[in-house]
Each structure stands twice: as structure tokens, then as C-alpha cells.
Amino acid sequence: MNFPVWDVWFGSSILIAIVAVVHVFVSHFAVGGGLFLVLTERKAYREHDSGLLSWLKLHSAFFVLITVVWGAVTGVGIWWTIALISPQATSALIRTFVWFWAIEWVFFAIEIAAVLMYYYGWDKLDRRTHLWFGWAYFVAAWMSLFVINGIVDFMLTPGKWLEDFQVWNGFFNPTFFPSLFFRSFLSFALAGVYALITAAWQKDPALKAKVVRWSSIWVLLNAILAVPAAYWYTQSIPPAVWALAKGTLPAATYSAMLIGLSAFLAFVLAFIAWLLAKRTPLVLSLLVLLAAFSAVASFERLREILRKPYIIFGYMYGNSIYSVPLDGDMGLNLPTLNERGVLRAANWVQTREIHEDNMIQAGREVFRLECQACHSLGGYRDIGRLLRRKQLTSQPAILAILGVLDKVPTSNVMPPFAGTAKEEEALSHFLTSVVQSNS
Amino acid sequence: MNAQAVVPYAGPTPLPAAVWLLEVLLVLGFVLHILAVNGVLGATLIGLWIRWFGETPEHKRLSDSLMHSTTSLLSPAITFGIVPLLFIQVLFGNFFYTSSVLIAWPWLMVIALLLLAYYSLYIGSWWKNRASKLIDLSVFVAIVFFLLIAFIFVNNMTLLITPEKWFAMYAADPTGMRLNLSDPTLIFRYAHMLLAAFGVGSLFVVALGIFHFKKEPDYGRFLIEYGGRWFIYITGLAMVAGFGFLFSLSAPYRQLFLGQSAFGTISLLLGIMLGLAAIFAISSAFHAKDPRRCAWAALILSALGVVFMAIVRDRLRDAFIAPYFHAAPLSVRYQVGPMAIFFALFILGLAFVVYMLGRFFRPERPASS
Numbered sequence: 001m002n003f004p005v006w007d008v009w010f011g012s013s014i015l016i017a018i019v020a021v022v023h024v025f026v027s028h029f030a031v032g033g034g035l036f037l038v039l040t041e042r043k044a045y046r047e048h049d050s051g052l053l054s055w056l057k058l059h060s061a062f063f064v065l066i067t068v069v070w071g072a073v074t075g076v077g078i079w080w081t082i083a084l085i086s087p088q089a090t091s092a093l094i095r096t097f098v099w100f101w102a103i104e105w106v107f108f109a110i111e112i113a114a115v116l117m118y119y120y121g122w123d124k125l126d127r128r129t130h131l132w133f134g135w136a137y138f139v140a141a142w143m144s145l146f147v148i149n150g151i152v153d154f155m156l157t158p159g160k161w162l163e164d165f166q167v168w169n170g171f172f173n174p175t176f177f178p179s180l181f182f183r184s185f186l187s188f189a190l191a192g193v194y195a196l197i198t199a200a201w202q203k204d205p206a207l208k209a210k211v212v213r214w215s216s217i218w219v220l221l222n223a224i225l226a227v228p229a230a231y232w233y234t235q236s237i238p239p240a241v242w243a244l245a246k247g248t249l250p251a252a253t254y255s256a257m258l259i260g261l262s263a264f265l266a267f268v269l270a271f272i273a274w275l276l277a278k279r280t281p282l283v284l285s286l287l288v289l290l291a292a293f294s295a296v297a298s299f300e301r302l303r304e305i306l307r308k309p310y311i312i313f314g315y316m317y318g319n320s321i322y323s324v325p326l327d328g329d330m331g332l333n334l335p336t337l338n339e340r341g342v343l344r345a346a347n348w349v350q351t352r353e354i355h356e357d358n359m360i361q362a363g364r365e366v367f368r369l370e371c372q373a374c375h376s377l378g379g380y381r382d383i384g385r386l387l388r389r390k391q392l393t394s395q396p397a398i399l400a401i402l403g404v405l406d407k408v409p410t411s412n413v414m415p416p417f418a419g420t421a422k423e424e425e426a427l428s429h430f431l432t433s434v435v436q437s438n439s
Numbered sequence: 440m441n442a443q444a445v446v447p448y449a450g451p452t453p454l455p456a457a458v459w460l461l462e463v464l465l466v467l468g469f470v471l472h473i474l475a476v477n478g479v480l481g482a483t484l485i486g487l488w489i490r491w492f493g494e495t496p497e498h499k500r501l502s503d504s505l506m507h508s509t510t511s512l513l514s515p516a517i518t519f520g521i522v523p524l525l526f527i528q529v530l531f532g533n534f535f536y537t538s539s540v541l542i543a544w545p546w547l548m549v550i551a552l553l554l555l556a557y558y559s560l561y562i563g564s565w566w567k568n569r570a571s572k573l574i575d576l577s578v579f580v581a582i583v584f585f586l587l588i589a590f591i592f593v594n595n596m597t598l599l600i601t602p603e604k605w606f607a608m609y610a611a612d613p614t615g616m617r618l619n620l621s622d623p624t625l626i627f628r629y630a631h632m633l634l635a636a637f638g639v640g641s642l643f644v645v646a647l648g649i650f651h652f653k654k655e656p657d658y659g660r661f662l663i664e665y666g667g668r669w670f671i672y673i674t675g676l677a678m679v680a681g682f683g684f685l686f687s688l689s690a691p692y693r694q695l696f697l698g699q700s701a702f703g704t705i706s707l708l709l710g711i712m713l714g715l716a717a718i719f720a721i722s723s724a725f726h727a728k729d730p731r732r733c734a735w736a737a738l739i740l741s742a743l744g745v746v747f748m749a750i751v752r753d754r755l756r757d758a759f760i761a762p763y764f765h766a767a768p769l770s771v772r773y774q775v776g777p778m779a780i781f782f783a784l785f786i787l788g789l790a791f792v793v794y795m796l797g798r799f800f801r802p803e804r805p806a807s808s
Contacts, residue, residue, distance in 0.1 A: 002447040003533075004605075006540045007613040061565075069557045072517055077550040079524065084543050084615075087536035088450065094528045095452040098461075099777035101525055106781070106788040109518050113792050116511060117799045129798060136795065167455075167774050328451035328770065347445045350610055368613070 001320065001346035001369045002332055003087040011380030012085045012373065017304065019081045021297045023074035028296070029194050030067035030111075031145045032187030034138030036195060036218060037063065037118070041131055043214070051207040057122050059198045064119045066194070068112060086373070088320035088332075089311040096167060097151050104147035110140040145183060153179045156307050157237060162314050178233035185226035186296070192218025193266070193292045196273060196285040209278035219270035219288065223263060240412070241306050241313075248410045255302040259295050266291035308374075309406065309415040317415035319373040334418050342369050342419040354422050363430025366423050374414070377434060387435045398435070399428035445606045446763045447533040453772040454529065461530050462753070468522025470749045473636065474742060475516035480585065480633075481640020482509050483560070485669060487578050497661050503569065504647065506578065509560045512643070517553070531599070534760055538598040541608050543615025545591050556584035586633070593629045597622040600759035627684035634677035635748070639741050641669035645721065646738060649731050663730045667721040667737070674714055674741075681711075688755075695758055696751065703758075706750045713744030 008015055037060060044052040083090045094101065114137035121130050150171040154161070161170035195215035202208035234242055245256040269288045273280045311318045322333035331337070331345055343352050343362060346369055351362040367375075367383075375383040392398050401408060402424050406416040417424055454461065486505030489498040527535050539546050559577035566574050598604065598619040608617070619625070644666025652659030685693055695703040717740040724733035 002450070003536055004540045004609045004613065006543045006615050008543075009614070065558070065561060068514060069554065069561065072514075073550060073554045073557060076517065076521065076524070076553075080539075080547060080550055083528070083536050084540055084547065087447075087532070087540065091450050091528065091532040091536065092452045094525065094532065095450070095454060098455050098525060098529050099774055099781045102522075102781045103777070103784055105518075105521055105525070106784045108521070110788055110791060110795075112514050112518055113795060116514060117795060120511075121799060125799070133795070133799075136791075167777060322451075326451040328448075330448045330450075332448075347447060348606070348609055 001342060001348065002330070003320070004348040005368050005372055006084050007368060007372065008085075009376065009379055011376035011382075013304075014380035016078075016081050016085050017301065019074065019077050021293075021300050023071070023078050024300055025190070025293055025296050026066055026071045027075060028145075028183060028187040029190040030071045030187075031138075031141045031184070032189065032191035032222075033063050033067065033194060034115075034134065034141045035188060036191035038131055038134035038138060040195075040214065041134060045127055045131075049210075051204060052210060055198070055202060055207060055211055059195060060119050060122070062194075062198050064115060068115060072108075072112065086311055086318075086320060089316055092312060092316065093151065093155070096170060097154075100147055100151060100167075100171060104144050107140045107144040107147065111137055111144060114140060142184070145187070146180060149180050149183055150176050155312050156241075156303060158313055158315060175233060175236045178229060178236050182226055182229035182233050185222045185229055189219050189222035189226065189266075190292060190296075192216060192220075192222070192270070193288055196270070196280070196288055197282070200280050200282040200285040205278040208280070212273055212277050212280045216270045216274040219292075220267060220274065223267045223270075226263075237306065244306060244410070244412070245302060249305065249413060250409075252302060252305045255298045255305060258298040259302060262291045262295035262298060266295060308413050311373075319370050319415060321370070321415060321418050323415070334416065337418040338420070340420075341423055342366060343423060354426050359426045359429040360433050361430075362423070363426040363428070363433075366419060366427045367430055370415075370418060370427075383431065384434045387431060393432075393435050395428050395432040398431045399425060402428055445537075446602050447537060449533050449769055453770040455772065455774040456778055457771055457773075458530065458769060461526050465523055465526035465530060466746075466749050466753050468519060468526060469752075470742075470746050472516065472519035472523055473749070474639070474745060475512060475519050477636045477638075477640035477745075478512040478643045479509060479516050479640070480636050481643045481666075481669075482512055483578055483582050483585070484637055485641055485644060485666075487575065487582065490575060490578075497658060500658070501644065501647075501662065501665070505644070506563050506574065508564075508643075509578075509581075510557070510564045513557060513560060531756075531760070534599045534602070534763075535595075537602075537605060538595050538619075540615060541598060541605060542591070542594060542618055545618050546595060546615070549588050549591050552584040552588050556581040556588070559584070589633055589636075590629060591618070593625060593632060594619045594622075596756075597625055597628060600756050602760070602763050624684060624687040627680060627687045631677060631680040631684045634673055634680050638670055638674035638677050639745060641666050641673060642721075642738055642741060645670065645724075645734050649734050649738075652729075652731055660730060663721075663734050664725055667724060667734070670721055670737070670741075671718050674718060678711070678714065692755065692758055695754065700754070703751065703754045706747045706754065710744050710747035710751055713740050713747060717741040717744060 006012060037056065040052070040056050040059075043049075044056060079090075114133055118130065118133040118137055121133055125133070150173070153175040154170045154173050157174045158170055159173040160166070161173065192215045195218065196212065199208060199211035199215050202211060234245075244252040247253050266288055269284060269291060273284055273288065276284070307313055307318075309317050310323070311320070314323065316322055317334075320332075321337060322329045325333045325335060331340060337345055343349050343354070343365060346365075349365045349369070351358055351365050354362045367377075371383065375381050375386070377383060387393065387398065390401070392401055402417045405414045406412065408414070417427075419427075482505045486502050486509065490502045490506075493499060493502055559581040562577040563574045563581065566577075601619075601622065604619070604621075608619075645663050646666075648659045648662030648664075648666060650659075651662060685696065696707045698704055717737045720733050720740055721737035724730035724737065727733050
């Protein structure tokens with residue numbers, strides 16, 4: 001409410017999810033793929049396998065197009081999107097971690113320079129130097145994962161930072177190491193997943209068999225290694241939060257199950273590819289890719305759901321309201337807003353006083369300020385559909401549920417309603433008009 | 440609704456370093472970013488131009504090497520772009536986020552356009568059949584997208600500094616499906632930025648000339664003269680547009696650069712003089728026996744000119760938004776450790792990249808694969 005809320009008709013939360021997933025799926029590949037390139041190149045030299053080497057050259061072109069272009073641009077795209085959708089939280093993250101972002105940038109810059117020289121160096125550099133560039137790339141890419149990982153995990157588990165606001169406590173937060181291991185293994189597995197695609201393209205059967213076997217082993221081995229890391233990760237999340245995934249919140253439980261299922265499917269399909277070897281069709285590789293994508297997407301979704309009702313856990317709700325008063329928050333916290341009213345505190349509203357005849361209009365603005373970060377009107381997590389599903393179609397029933405938002409559909413998914421009783425009433429009238437107009 | 444009241448608060452998170460330090464990094468990052476962007480523009484525009492209109496084999500050769508270098512220029516352009524993006528959010532997030540939200544869809548489109556332009560340049564660079572029309576088409580598309588991206592950026596940067604328009608815009612349409620087209624400075628600013636970028640970008644050809652001169656003096660000289668001509672003409676036009684921009688500003692802001700603020704005036708003056716000096720240097724290169732010294736001078740002078748123009752731009756923004764800074768001071772809490780690590784890594788990283796470049800461009804040895 002400090003910032004204008006961007007009104008995305010199909011739902012801003014799904015927009016950020018899409019951008020995040022297409023980035024994450026590639027950015028992890030960018031890390032693991034680096035290790036894959038150097039180890040495969042070394043293998044080719046050791047075995048004097050020029051076929052493997054020429055496949056790797058082709059694969060590295062594919063790698064450059066995917067990581068340097070797609071990875072880098074969508075990475076900027078995530079910033080772009082979160083800044084549009086959650087400027088208040090983005091501002092907090094950027095200000096808190098600007099030096100960490102800057103450090104990450106140094107590694108990113110090295111990464112980009114190294115991979116370009118690696119690619120353009122195939123016919124220019126001697127073997128040792130060429131491999132050296134590959135290693136330089138991989139180490140820089142992994143370091144950039146190391147740094148970003150701390151900032152991303154911070155949002156779910158800020159840990160001791162909430163007490164002392166010490167940036168190191170926020171960075172090395174409770175899920176930092178489990179998540180780092182998990183993401184590393186994930187990235188190595190993804191390297192194999194992507195390699196299966198260019199592998200399936202190969203015509204020469206012997207070469208194809210070799211590359212498919214080698215790539216699927218990357219998938220299989222790292223998928224197995226990721227399991228204990230994932231378990232460690234779940235154990236580092238506060239138990240009350242993890243309970244959501246264990247059954248209390250259907251959407252979270254469903255995502256958790258989907259991760260397991262997709263990962264298992266990817267594993268089995270990769271195993272089939274290993275068995276088929278030279279007969280592996282491109283479709284199979286694409287199916288592995290799809291299953292892996294589904295696993296990554298579900299992982300991102302789960303993380304996002306678990307963080308609810310917060311965007312920065314224990315600090316700021318998904319709708320940019322601070323959950324507790326802070327120095328300098330200008331009264332944009334829950335208790336103060338309950339007293340003062342959101343329409344009065346917000347910068348960007350046209351209706352500040354509520355009368356009998358502007359209830360719906362005022363309610364519309366309250367909805368935009370407080371609910372639209374997670375709900376939409378007619379799109380993703382459509383509020384009309386949810387109300388109808390619960391058979392909340394009368395104004396008193398809707399008003400009643402607004403009083404217990406933080407307890408439905410289960411505890412700790414939504415922030416409590418913030419604002420005065422009058423504003424609550426206005427919102428209930430607006431929601432009633434929504435339900436009744438499109439039922 | 441008064442404009443003062445809609446400008447968002449900076450929020451409770453303190454700044455991690457002093458404002459001046461962050462602002463220096465912002466300007467420095469912007470300069471590096473824009474120099475690389477200039478290179479991209481120069482290489483694509485001149486590359487395509489001579490692909491279409493070039494007649495001699497030298498033209499053709501230059502066109503091909505420009506086409507091959509565009510992607511490797513775009514990478515640093517994007518990478519350096521992250522720096523000002525980071526620091527503008529730290530310092531002016533409350534302005535930047537707001538103006539971005541108001542033009543959200545075009546702003547988000549920048550990402551899609553950039554992605555498509557990038558891939559188009561890769562087609563232009565990697566496509567095997569060098570005579571293919573596909574190369575022309577894709578580089579053309581990339582150029583159009585770059586011009587659009589620049590236009591959207593200029594929209595946002597002008598909206599960022601005019602908070603008095605924000606509330607009415609948002610009240611009329613909160614969906615972000617619009618641009619900021621009504622600004623009187625917009626078209627001059629856009630023209631000036633683009634022409635200046637193209638002008639400086641044509642020095643990329645001059646740089647190639649310096650590089651080639653030792654082994655192939657004729658080709659090297661051709662490049663220096665050809666790139667230099669573009670630089671002279673386009674920079675001249677950029678100056679005209681620049682005066683247009685200056686006079687499209689309302690009087691109080693214009694006056695800042697015409698005497699009222701010593702810092703602003705000197706920066707602008709230095710920017711212009713360095714540009715003129717660069718023109719002089721490059722035209723001396725045309726007649727010199729060894730043109731490299733003068734060509735180098737032109738490169739350095741124009742890069743310095745860009746620095747001062749970036750300072751002018753920074754001063755202008757600060758002057759515009761000064762009335763909207765809230766009473767709540769920006770509190771500063773130095774993060775000494777992370778900051779020291781950053782500066783150390785930055786220096787090491789820079790050294791490392793230089794070392795890598797050295798290793799990469801070392802005299803060629805036979806490939807061993």
C-alpha cells in the first residue's frame with residue numbers, strides 16, 4: 001500500500017511463479033552443466049574419443065544458448081517481476097543484501113566471460129587451457145549459486161536475523177546448507193537431463209549409446225544424492241511450517257507429493273534411457289526433461305506455499321504488510337493498520353472515507369491492497385470461485401470469514417485481515433458483489 | 440492527491456553504505472553498461488548497414504566481423520546493466536518501483552524483447568550460410584527490439600522523475616498497460632540518448648582498426664577512417680538533439696546546467712568538450728602516418744565524455760526528485776564485512792577476467808583436438 005499494487009487480471013502470484021520456474025530450471029542447469037562439460041571433456045581426452053568430443057562441442061553450443069542467453073535474461077526477469085509485484089519486499093531484500101548481490105554479480109561476470117571463452121576456445125586453445133576455462137566457469141557458477149542460495153533461503157527461514165537484523169545471520173540461515181547441497185545435486189542431475197536431449201540427437205549409434213549412458217548416470221546418481229539433502233532441508237524448516245506439507249494444507253501436500261512423484265518418474269525414465277542406450281528416442285529424453293521440470297516447478301511452488309502467509313517469513317506478509325511494528329515502517333504494520341485503517345494509511349487509494357453508498361468501491365480498494373497479492377478476480381486463485389466453493393455467498397457469511405482469515409482453510413496460510421471494522425465491512429460488501437455477479 | 444504524499448516511503452531497512460558511495464557505484468555501473476550498449480548498437484547498425492549498402496570487400500569483411508561480435512558485446516552490456524539496476528533500487532527504489540508499476544506491461548516486455556533480440560543476434564552471428572537473408576532479417580529484428588527497449592527505458596526514467604503525474608495515472612488505470620508518452624522531454628531525450636549511443640558505438644569499429652593495424656595496416660586504416668566518419672556525423676547529430684533536450688527541460692532545471700549549479704554546468708561543459716575533442720582526435724587520425732595514437736585518444740576522450748554525461752544525467756534526476764524526499768532520513772548502517780568482501784572480490788575478479796582474456800588471446804597455437 002506504500003507502493004501502487006499492480007493489477008494483473010489473471011493473478012500476480014502466478015506470473016511470478018511462471019517467471020521463477022523458467023529461470024530456476026535453467027539457472028541450475030547452468031551450474032551443473034559446467035561440471036558436466038569439464039568432466040565429459042576430460043573423459044573424452046582420457047579415452048581418446050574424438051566422437052565424444054565433437055558431441056560435446058555441439059552440446060556446449062546448446063549450453064551457451066540456454067545459459068548465457070536464457071539463464072541470464074530470465075534471471076534479470078525475476079528481479080523485474082518481483083519488483084513489479086512485491087516492491088516493498090524487493091526493496092527490503094535489495095537493501096539488506098546489496099553487497100551480497102554485488103558479490104554474486106562478480107561471480108556472474110566471471111562465469112559469463114569464462115563460458116564464452118570456453119566455447120570460442122574449442123579450436124583455439126590447447127586442451128589444458130581449454131579445460132581450465134571450463135573449471136573457471138564451473139567454480140564461478142557454483143559460487144554464484146552459493147550466494148543466491150543464501151538470499152533465497154532467507155525468505156523462508158530468516159532465522160536469527162529476525163532478532164538482531166545482522167545480515168550474516170540472515171545469509172547463513174537455517175536452511176542455507178541443506179538447500180545448498182540439495183540445489184547442487186539438483187543442478188548436476190539437470191546437467192544429465194539436458195545432455196540426454198542432445199545425446200538423443202546423435203546419429204552414430206555407438207557414440208549415442210555412450211553419451212546416453214554417461215548422461216543418464218548423472219541423472220540417476222545425483223537424484224539419489226539429492227534425497228538425503230532434501231530430507232535434511234525439510235528437517236531445517238520450522239516443524240509447524242513443514243506440517244503444512246505433511247497434510248494440513250492440501251495445496252502444499254499436493255506439491256510435496258508431486259515433487260516426489262516427478263523426481264521418481266524422472267529417475268525411472270532416465271533408467272530406461274540407460275537401458276535403451278543407443279535406441280533412446282528423443283521423446284524419452286523430452287519426457288525426462290518434463291518430469292524434471294515438474295519436480296523443479298513443484299519444489300519452487302512448495303517453497304512459495306510454505307512461506308505463506310509471509311513473503312519474508314515472520315517479517316512481512318505476502319501483501320506487503322509488516323507483521324510486527326518496526327522502526328521506520330511508517331505504520332504499515334498489522335496492529336497500527338488495525339487502528340488507523342488501511343485506506344487511510346495507503347498512498348494509492350481514491351476512497352479514504354467509507355459511507356453507506358461507497359462500500360463496494362471502498363471494498364474494491366481494500367481487496368486490491370490486501371488480497372490481490374495472492375488472489376485474483378477471475379484468474380488464478382480466483383476469490384469468487386473460492387467463496388462459492390465454501391458456499392459463502394451472503395454478506396454476513398463473508399464478513400464472518402474475514403474475521404478468521406488467518407485460520408482458513410487451515411492456520412497460517414493467509415495473513416489476518418488488517419484494518420478497521422468499517423473496512424472489513426466494505427470488503428465483505430465488495431466480495432458479496434463479486435460472488436453474486438458471476439455465480 | 441498531492442504528489443508528495445504518494446511517493447512511497449523508503450522503508451525501515453537501513454542503507455548498507457553511505458549514499459555517496461552507492462551513488463558513485465550507480466554512475467560507474469551505468470557508464471560501463473552504456474558503453475557496452477553503445478558497442479552493441481554501433482556494431483549491429485553499422486554491420487547491417489554495410490551488409491546492405493557496402494560495396495568493397497573490405498566492407499563485407501567488416502560486416503562479417505561485426506555480426507560475429509554482437510553477441511559477445513551484448514553479454515557485457517547485460518552483465519554491466521545489472522550494476523545500475525541494483526544500485527538504483529537501493530537508492531531510489533521508492534521512485535523506481537513506482538514508475539515501473541505504472542508502466543508495468545511495457546516494462547516487463549523489455550525482458551521478452553531482450554530475450555528475442557539476443558537469440559536473433561545469435562542467429563546473425565552463428566548461422567552457417569553467411570549469405571542467407573535470415574541473417575539480415577534477424578539482425579534487423581534485433582535492432583528494432585533494441586530501439587523499443589531504449590524507448591521503454593526512457594519512458595520509465597522520465598516517469599521516475601515526475602511523481603506529480605503518478606497518482607492520476609494510477610487512478611486512471613492500475614493495470615500497467617500504458618506508457619509515459621506525454622513528457623515534453625521524452626522525444627529529445629530518446630533521440631539524444633540513441634544518437635549518442637550510436638555515435639560512441641561506432642568507435643567499436645575504430646577499436647577494431649587499432650587491433651588490426653599492426654598486421655594489416657591498410658585494413659586497419661580503413662576501419663579507423665570508416666568508423667571515425669560514422670562517429671563524427673552521428674555525434675554531431677547527437678549534440679543537436681542534446682541541445683534540444685536541454686531546451687525541452689523547464690527553465691529551473693535547464694538553468695542548473697547553464698550556470699546555476701557549478702557542478703552541473705562544469706559536468707555538462709566537460710561532456711561536450713570531451714565529445715568535441717574526440718571528434719578532433721579522430722579526424723587527426725585520418726591524416727596521421729600511424730593513426731593508432733589519435734584513435735586511442737578518441738576512444739579515451741569519448742569514454743570520459745560519457746562519464747561526464749552520466750554525471751549530468753544523475754544530477755538531473757536528483758534535481759527532479761529532490762522535492763519528494765520525505766523527511767524520514769535514509770538511515771545508514773554500514774555492512775563493513777560484506778562490503779569489504781565485495782571490493783576485494785571485485786578487484787580479484789577484475790584481475791581474473793583480465794588474466795583470462797590474456798590467456799585466451801595469447802598467440803595462437805595449433806588446436807589439439
